[in-house]
Amino acid sequence: MATNTHDRTHRRTHRRPCTLSREHHCAYCVFSCLRLSIVLLVFTLLSMQAHAEQENSIKQEITANQTATKPSSNARVQVGSYNCPPFVIEHDDGTYSGLSIFLWHKIADELGLEYKITNHGLEELLNDVASQTLNIGVSCISITPEREEILDFSHSFYETHLAIVVKQQGHFATIKQILTNTKLLKVLGFFMAAAAIVGGIYFLLEHKVNDKLYSMSSNKAKLIEGFILGLLFITKGPFNYYEFRTLTGRVLTVMLAVFTTFFIASITAVLASTFTLGLLSSDIKGPNDLAKMRVGAKQASTSSLFLTNHSIVHRSYPDTADLLVALDQGEVDAIVADDAVLKFMIKKAKENGEYESLVILPYQFEKQNYGLVIENNSPHREKLNRALLKIRKSPEWRQALNDYFATR
Numbered sequence: 001m002a003t004n005t006h007d008r009t010h011r012r013t014h015r016r017p018c019t020l021s022r023e024h025h026c027a028y029c030v031f032s033c034l035r036l037s038i039v040l041l042v043f044t045l046l047s048m049q050a051h052a053e054q055e056n057s058i059k060q061e062i063t064a065n066q067t068a069t070k071p072s073s074n075a076r077v078q079v080g081s082y083n084c085p086p087f088v089i090e091h092d093d094g095t096y097s098g099l100s101i102f103l104w105h106k107i108a109d110e111l112g113l114e115y116k117i118t119n120h121g122l123e124e125l126l127n128d129v130a131s132q133t134l135n136i137g138v139s140c141i142s143i144t145p146e147r148e149e150i151l152d153f154s155h156s157f158y159e160t161h162l163a164i165v166v167k168q169q170g171h172f173a174t175i176k177q178i179l180t181n182t183k184l185l186k187v188l189g190f191f192m193a194a195a196a197i198v199g200g201i202y203f204l205l206e207h208k209v210n211d212k213l214y215s216m217s218s219n220k221a222k223l224i225e226g227f228i229l230g231l232l233f234i235t236k237g238p239f240n241y242y243e244f245r246t247l248t249g250r251v252l253t254v255m256l257a258v259f260t261t262f263f264i265a266s267i268t269a270v271l272a273s274t275f276t277l278g279l280l281s282s283d284i285k286g287p288n289d290l291a292k293m294r295v296g297a298k299q300a301s302t303s304s305l306f307l308t309n310h311s312i313v314h315r316s317y318p319d320t321a322d323l324l325v326a327l328d329q330g331e332v333d334a335i336v337a338d339d340a341v342l343k344f345m346i347k348k349a350k351e352n353g354e355y356e357s358l359v360i361l362p363y364q365f366e367k368q369n370y371g372l373v374i375e376n377n378s379p380h381r382e383k384l385n386r387a388l389l390k391i392r393k394s395p396e397w398r399q400a401l402n403d404y405f406a407t408r
Helices: 003-012 020-071 099-111 122-130 171-180 182-206 218-234 249-279 286-292 304-307 319-326 340-352 383-390 393-402
Strands: 075-080 114-119 136-138 158-167 296-297 316-317 333-337 356-362 364-368
Touching: 003 099, 003 333, 075 122, 099 136, 099 383, 122 136, 158 286, 158 304, 158 319, 182 218, 182 249, 249 304, 286 333, 296 304, 296 319, 304 333, 304 364, 316 319, 316 364, 319 333, 319 340, 319 356, 333 340, 340 356, 356 364
Parallel strands: 075 114, 075 136, 296 316, 296 333
Antiparallel strands: 158 333, 158 356, 158 364
């Protein structure tokens, strides 16, 4: 019976009749089962090993991703900067201070980052961050679409605008400017015409009946008296109505009383504006007037880009300090730079008796937003932005703004 069972099993397995004798049947079955068990065992072990390796690979990938998105407390960041008071102030001993440096220190402490700050020019800094030689750039760097094409920015931490600085003219130049200022000449011409019209009307109404106001004997002299009367009327306001003899003259006096009040106020405002701005600013009324002047701007800056986009030829200088020197020495007639930086540097210079004749014109244009420059796909970007927003809401940040911008 066992032999028949073995034969049937052998045929199913080997597709041929068994040629072994009866005494070898049991040994052969044992060997076959053992071989099959070994094969199954090896297959099982290999499958378990492959599964374990796959799980280990997945765990390593997850760990790597978590490490990439969460900076380690031992991560070292290469930070680039350049001198831009009051945002970055470079000291003789190689240390840095300023509003941007204060912000970066707080962010680095918040994220547990180790870092090293090195000094660069603006163009060099942008290129180094774009090529990932540097991880982050910290200074007074404006966020622009052109720069966003090659690198990333943090959220904005300060808003300002571009400004124009000129050198006040001397007394002789001021007198010359008064005599040639077209706006002032137009105002004076309108002023004289108004005085002549008012004086002429009163002359026609009063010169035959009012000996008090028109005492000269000749008509020409009386016309001069009429002009003087109109000039006084425009500059000092209306006379008492009873000084006029005719009813029409008295009614006209009352009607002109209201008009001259507003007229005098308007003329005073225009003259004040002309003297304080036009005369002392080389007749600059806005950025478009720079096209006819010698202008300076910082190399690779947003001010230089603005002038280029508006077809204004200008000279480029390495930094804002060189711009101020060039303006003070007469190399250029005006300079364009960030308002916040100019105000701080000119204020500090005047405290030391320098640049006394430099003045910032009150024209705001081309808004600027400062941000930290970040390499593309930076692992620090999200956490850096969250830390930046947190610091901007803190009392320490408000105090830092007061320290560097006392007028704000």
